[in-house]
Amino acid sequence: MFKFIFNHRLNQTVIVSAFLAFNVSSGVLLENPVAHAAPPQAPISTGLPETLPLDILSRGRFVPFQELGTPMRPPLGAGFVLNGQAIPNQNRQKLEEVFGEEFFARIPPGTRIFPTTNRDRLEVWEYPAGTQIAHLISFRTDPIEIFEFRIQQKLPDERWAFGTYSPENGRLVLQKYVGFPNVSYFLRLANGKDAEISFKRINLQSCRHCHFHNSAGNHQYPSTDYAGPAGFVPANLELKSSWAERYLDQNGHFPF
Numbered sequence: 142m143f144k145f146i147f148n149h150r151l152n153q154t155v156i157v158s159a160f161l162a163f164n165v166s167s168g169v170l171l172e173n174p175v176a177h178a179a180p181p182q183a184p185i186s187t188g189l190p191e192t193l194p195l196d197i198l199s200r201g202r203f204v205p206f207q208e209l210g211t212p213m214r215p216p217l218g219a220g221f222v223l224n225g226q227a228i229p230n231q232n233r234q235k236l237e238e239v240f241g242e243e244f245f246a247r248i249p250p251g252t253r254i255f256p257t258t259n260r261d262r263l264e265v266w267e268y269p270a271g272t273q274i275a276h277l278i279s280f281r282t283d284p285i286e287i288f289e290f291r292i293q294q295k296l297p298d299e300r301w302a303f304g305t306y307s308p309e310n311g312r313l314v315l316q317k318y319v320g321f322p323n324v325s326y327f328l329r330l331a332n333g334k335d336a337e338i339s340f341k342r343i344n345l346q347s348c349r350h351c352h353f354h355n356s357a358g359n360h361q362y363p364s365t366d367y368a369g370p371a372g373f374v375p376a377n378l379e380l381k382s383s384w385a386e387r388y389l390d391q392n393g394h395f396p397f
């Protein structure tokens with residue numbers, strides 16, 4: 142009997158406090174709709190400078206590396222129309238008649254990338270804060286014209302900032318657009334041909350998600366929020382060998 146009463150009272154208490162809590166929180170919500178909203182997510186470019194000089198690659202002593210050649214190619218854009226003809230995104234060969242791509246990396250002087258192994262004995266790299274890895278997308282004009290300078294930068298809090306810069310008035314400006322803006326260019330290519338190309342830029346919010354799902358090194362990232370390089374990872378064997386040697390030659394220190 143006692144047990145029954147106890148339970149009964151407990152239930153009542155629970156019901157009453159749940160009711161109170163409900164009333165209180167709905168009251169707050171009515172008075173101030175933002176009080177309980179989740180804090181807005183910081184843009185994924187937070188931590189990157191607003192502008193970069195056009196000669197950032199030489200000034201930053203970046204060293205080029207070979208991309209890994211992932212099955213999912215990093216997107217140049219979408220919805221391409223070249224000289225009046227639609228080109229599917231997958232027709233990379235055709236798009237490469239117009240676009241060139243190069244990859245570069247640098248680490249802050251005096252630091253190094255620290256290889257370790259995780260519990261599954263997979264190689265994991267600890268990239269020093271300030272590591273910058275770049276994907277330069279240019280038009281095959283003479284001289285080349287930069288379309289986008291995409292960069293990932295390791296932040297002191299272990300995350301990677303992702304940003305896209307485009308040339309404006311003699312410098313590279315961090316892009317802040319929303320959605321998939323349309324762009325078109327009339328180009329005289331280095332091979333003498335003229336190209337009229339229009340397409341959509343990629344979504345600036347898509348970087349981390351795609352890098353988390355398509356990196357050959359995503360065992361390095363505990364979640365999408367911590368996603369970083371897709372091809373500049375242990376699976377890219379060139380990095381510890383010829384890239385590191387070129388780095389030593391150019392910058393005077395071995396990066397591993």
Ligand code: HEC
Nearest residue numbers: 208209210211215274275276291304348351370371372373
């Ligand atoms: C649909 C997938 C996808 C999206 C979206 C994407 N990337 Fe990538 N990106 C890749 C892949 C895959 C590679 C590696 C290519 C290789 O090495 O074979 C890559 C490479 C890079 C690299 C060279 C270093 C590295 O990770 O190996 C940079 C820098 C980069 N991306 C920046 C960006 C930025 C900035 C954005 C967003 C504005 C972005 N990417 C959006 C798939 C994507």
